[in-house]
Structure formats: structure tokens, C-alpha cells
Amino acid sequence: MEVLHITTENFESEVVKSEMPVLVDFWASWCGPCRMLAPVIEELAGELTDAKIGKINVDEEPDLAKKYGVMSIPTVIAFKNGEEVGRSVGFKPKNALVKLLK
């Protein structure tokens, strides 16, 4: 699956109302660890069949970052049925991100 570009417009449909769990990466272009995480997120999107992967640019979507209390990036949040079920802050290896969905 492709990495979804998530914005205020599609957050409701892609994350909140998603039937599949969603892993959302809050990032920004100026953030080094976020850029380190980017290939890991790409890889995950290619491998996971039972979850969707999306990215939210905190500079473009400050309200979404604020709503979910993102105070450091990268922050990855796992959503199930629109509810947060797990969160990790900072660069984390792939298996740690997969665990957020469990």
C-alpha cells in the first residue's frame, strides 16, 4: 500500500472512520530523525496488509498535531476505530512500530 498523505480534509475518512487500523507518522521536513524514519515508514507501507500507513506534516497541519498533543517529532500514533491505541516518540526501528498496532 502507498503511504497516505493525511490532512485535515481526509483525516476523518482515512483515519477516524477507517475499518483497518492506521499508523500515522507526524513529521516535518526540517526534522532529521523524521527523515531517518521516512524509509522505515515506506517499508512498512509495503509490508503491512492489515493496516494503513499515513503521514501528517505538522507544519502544514498544526491543528492535527495540537489535537493529538504532538510535542516532539517524529511521533507515530496507532489508531483503531478512530481511537489512539499506541504512540511512540523519536526514531524507532520497524518492529517497535509494528508493535504499536498489537
Next chain:
Amino acid sequence: MFDIAIVGAGTAGLSAAIYGVRAGKSVIVFEALTYGGQIINTPEVENYPGIRQISGFDFATGLYEQATGLGAEVVYERVIRIDDQGDTKLVVTEDGQYEAKSVILATGAKNRPLGVEREEELIGAGVSYCATCDGAFFRGKDVAVVGGGNTALEDAAYLSAYCRTVYLIHRRDQFRGEEKSVERLRKKENVKFVLESRVTALNGEGKLESITIEHGKNGETTQLAVEGLFVAIGQMPDNEAFANLVDVDHSGYIKAMESCETNVPGIFTAGDCRTKKVRQLATAAADGAIAALAACEYID
């Protein structure tokens, strides 16, 4: 059997890898998380000789591509132990074992935590070790910076441009950092000095809402309502796994002179993890070169 095993893919480790492979040696680099080390957190590097300006990420990626392009192998496994078997060094990781003729320890340094309860739980929920990374999330809010060195002073100055109030908390009444920076901060109306004080508790449900401060003079405690706490009390090495292998100083830095040799033949050390006065990007790279060439000489 590899000629050189390097622990840590930061600036020192990858620089060592470049010199090692260019000297015709087989090189394996172990990294627990991601390549690049501390520099990836720096938005703009402007003091590396020969490069006017580059992002830490681009610098690290260039170094990584240079090392791997030349033939160094980078393995993402955490090293838990090294056994010195004389001519062979056995590198034990969480996932396997590797033999090498020589080892370069380039484990770097990490931010020193305050050591207050709930600190780790609140990272990313108010507690931060990087003002330039996370400062923008605290626009218009009240925050605190802890520390007395240049980093703390720079952090306070940086945050004062975004935040409503910046409390600068330091356990002494004098700063280690530059007097000029202190003077500049004193002129800022939204920077408040909280001296001879230490943070004893972090409070808040799910995110930081306030901190408890104990004042050294009278032992009184007060609560300060802040949503952000920026910890800038220095760095510490990450050498616990090797403290039985090589000599370390009282802070845990691996003892070595300019030659990058440790007390164990065939084991070298480079970068921020070793005893030294200056810990900069350029000195990490320089150490990498010295350690790699010393390892080559040892092998031959």
C-alpha cells in the same frame, strides 16, 4: 573474520569505516538504531571545515553513503558485549556473533536525564532534550529550561522567541555558560531566572502540566505551571556494555589519548564516547581517521 568491527554508526564510526575500507580492510559497523548519531538532530551544521552549510541529516547521509559505497557493511544490531580473545575479538549482538581482528568503540554520547520520576514517560508529552527540535510545539506557552551551561542558555534564548514565559532553572547561582549569553537573557522580559533550585517532580495527567521545584537555600518547594521542560544538563556516554572490557573514567568515558588506543591491544575508541576535551563534529571525524589507521597498523 572482519579486520575491523566498529560499534556505532555516528560521525566517528562512519569516518573510521571510510579510512578502514580505503586502507583495504574489511569493515563491519554495528548500529542499534539509525546511522548518523547526534548530528541528525541539528538542522544546520555551519562549523564543519570545507562545508559552509549542511543539514545534519544530509551530512550523516553523505557519510553513510560514502562508507557503504566504499564497501563498509552496516548491520543494525545492538552490541551487548565484546569478548577479548587476544588476536580475535568476539562481538556479541542481540541477534548474533561476529569475529574481528580489531574493534573501534564509537558509541557516542546521549543526553543526560534529570533523573526525576516520570521523566521518560513524559518524553514527547512535555519533556524534551532538544529545544530546536521541539520548541515550535510550545508557541505561546510557558516552559522551563534546566541547566547552567551554554546549551541551556542557548535553549532559553531560542525558546524565548516562541514561548510566553521561559523559566531558566539552575542548581547554582552562577552559570557555567558565557556571561554575554546570560546578560542577553537578563534583558528579555519573558525569561525568568530560577537559581539555586532543582526540579524534584513532574506533574500532569498524560502530559506535563507543572513541575515541582525545591529551592536550595531554604528547602522550600514550589509548583511552576509549565507545559514544556527542556533538559540541558549535558551529555553522558553509553559505555555500560564495555566498562568491563576497557578502562573508563568516573563518568563512563573510555580512557584514551590522542592515539585513540584503549588499554586493551586491538581495541580502539573514537568520538564523543572517549575521554577528551572537545566534542565536535570535526573532532569525531578526526578521531575516526586516527582510530582506523591505528587499527590498520595493529592488524598489520
